[in-house]
Amino acid sequence: MKKIIGVALILVVVLFALPFVVRQAQDTGQDPQPTAQEEAALPDSGHTLRVKGSDGQVTEMDLNQYLWGVVAAEMPASFSQEALKAQAVAARTYALNKGPSSNHPDADLCTDYACCQAWIARDKAQGNWGDKAAEYTNKITTAVAETGNQVILYQGQLIDAVFHSSSSAATQDAVEVWGNSVPYLQSVDSPEGEGVPNYESQVTLTTQEFKDAFLKAQPTASLEGDPASWVGTIQRTQSGSVHAITIGGVTVSGAQARQIFSLRSASFDVSLSGDTFTFSVTGFGHGVGMSQYGADAMAEEGKGYVEILQHYYTGVTVEECPAEYLPQ
Numbered sequence: 001m002k003k004i005i006g007v008a009l010i011l012v013v014v015l016f017a018l019p020f021v022v023r024q025a026q027d028t029g030q031d032p033q034p035t036a037q038e039e040a041a042l043p044d045s046g047h048t049l050r051v052k053g054s055d056g057q058v059t060e061m062d063l064n065q066y067l068w069g070v071v072a073a074e075m076p077a078s079f080s081q082e083a084l085k086a087q088a089v090a091a092r093t094y095a096l097n098k099g100p101s102s103n104h105p106d107a108d109l110c111t112d113y114a115c116c117q118a119w120i121a122r123d124k125a126q127g128n129w130g131d132k133a134a135e136y137t138n139k140i141t142t143a144v145a146e147t148g149n150q151v152i153l154y155q156g157q158l159i160d161a162v163f164h165s166s167s168s169a170a171t172q173d174a175v176e177v178w179g180n181s182v183p184y185l186q187s188v189d190s191p192e193g194e195g196v197p198n199y200e201s202q203v204t205l206t207t208q209e210f211k212d213a214f215l216k217a218q219p220t221a222s223l224e225g226d227p228a229s230w231v232g233t234i235q236r237t238q239s240g241s242v243h244a245i246t247i248g249g250v251t252v253s254g255a256q257a258r259q260i261f262s263l264r265s266a267s268f269d270v271s272l273s274g275d276t277f278t279f280s281v282t283g284f285g286h287g288v289g290m291s292q293y294g295a296d297a298m299a300e301e302g303k304g305y306v307e308i309l310q311h312y313y314t315g316v317t318v319e320e321c322p323a324e325y326l327p328q
Contacts, residue, residue: 042144043145045063047327050109052104067095069111075087084143092149147305149326151321161290163290164285166190166291166294168240170240171312173238177288184314188312196293202278205261217256218248223248231245232246265283265286267281268280289312290309
């Protein structure tokens, strides 16, 4: 009898304490963090892509599986949900518009960001995220799943949905970077926000290093005498990036100069002090299309992913992908 009474008393205490414990959990104001077992399922799109990995192997994977890896590799998972959705739609549009190329005739895309789009396997991404793995996994799954088969169209055609990390106050017009005029890739203001890593950077080279780097790319340049005379006219784009720069009597584009001197972007100034050239650089990437940090800044301001995409790609619509563009 004493044992029965004791058990009954314990049950009474538990029943009275339970509501208090629940209230305490609610009062923290924190959402419960999903565990690895609670990860949201990524639905199949029903469409398959042939993807060539860094090892040269071609793997068939569902479009949504591919896009999950692209968003995880291309954009910080800590970004706002609407920015991640914008990235998912841009990546889907880019993938469906890409197709096989001379670099990989046996595949639709590769995982080399310099050729196609970066891609990372789920387990590797989750390993990089540590204790944020479940949260970030669900954010990217949501971005891919909730945008369905949406793509970016210009006059009914898939666009070349290029993007970059961050701009110097405004994006670049494609014609000023690549020489081809593209109606939806025009220069627009870009609110980059605060906290962009290495938004302003510097590259310093001795005069000899400067000379060696440029002559390797442009052997006909004349880089003798006073180094102060080596850098001539600098032409700038509407947004202030370097459109063309003359060095040693040879004119190269800002994009070429960026590659020659390993700069983060073509938005730069160059100065000489003693025997050292200093490039002061703003932003990261080619500057055309959607700025990822700009997209996150817009999302933080309350803008939705469609509004973000229509800001960065002029005159476009965001809608379900026409059937003729979808792989089987």
